[in-house]
Amino acid sequence: MNKDFAKMCYFARLETGLSVKNASSLLNICERQLNYYESGQKNIPDDIVAKMTKVYVNPELGYEYLRQTKTGKELALPAINMKGISSRTLQLRVCVKNVIDVLSKLDIIACDDVIDQKEVNDFLDCMKQIQLLSGACVGIRLFRQIKKIRTDGNSTDFLDNINLNF
Structure with missing residues (x-):
């Protein structure tokens, strides 16, 4: 490591x-x-x-x-944003927009089931945007509320009773 x-x-x-x-x-x-x-x-x-x-x-x-x-x-696991939920959510929105922007390009590349030499760079760009979206999704999924301990010793973590196992 x-x-x-x-x-x-x-x-x-x-x-x-x-x-x-x-x-x-x-x-x-x-x-x-x-x-x-x-x-x-x-x-x-x-x-x-x-x-x-x-x-x-x-x-x-x-x-x-x-x-x-x-x-x-x-496995080419994507990097994830380690910041707060608002930053992760904004990153997710930006990544979704970027993938939507490249979908028509991907449709044109993929419609014949062949990626020829002149399409490789565009295809790699599309895959990069999809990889970034994947990382943004994982970042949201793995977010955990940091527990703050009150002076009475109780946790203020509102996620304690929510099951996030999808």
């Missing part, structure tokens, strides 16, 4: 309000090991990433981890 993913794990832990001590306890690893992972000094094993995804309530970690693996690269 890379340092960017390690940093993502670090920030995911901070967003949940967990200390290194608490997180390492929940992940069943020692504090030093978590520090190594978060600093990018050691690769994070699959099972620890899976635990982080659950403990930090952050499905984006698991997705980004898979996206960076050899299998994820072979």
Whole structure:
């Protein structure tokens, strides 16, 4: 894995309000090991990433981890916007518009079931827009409300009772 993913794990832990001590306890690893992972000094094993995804309530970690693996690269998993829901929604709208704009070009290319040499660049442009739309859709799907803990200890996360498993 890379340092960017390690940093993502670090920030995911901070967003949940967990200390290194608490997180390492929940992940069943020692504090030093978590520090190594978060600093990018050691690769994070699959099972620890899976635990982080659950403990930090952050499905984006698991997705980004898979996206960076050899299998994820072979699947051409799209990058996702890691910002807030408003940014992700705007990105989705822009991507939908861009795909609509290239659909007529794609229709012309595909109508004969052949992509000839002079159509390749236009086809690749269409595929790029579709890939960006795919990433925007995944970004919306993987969004999670960051839990804010009130002074009385209760979560203010309105998504707690909503089942998002489609």
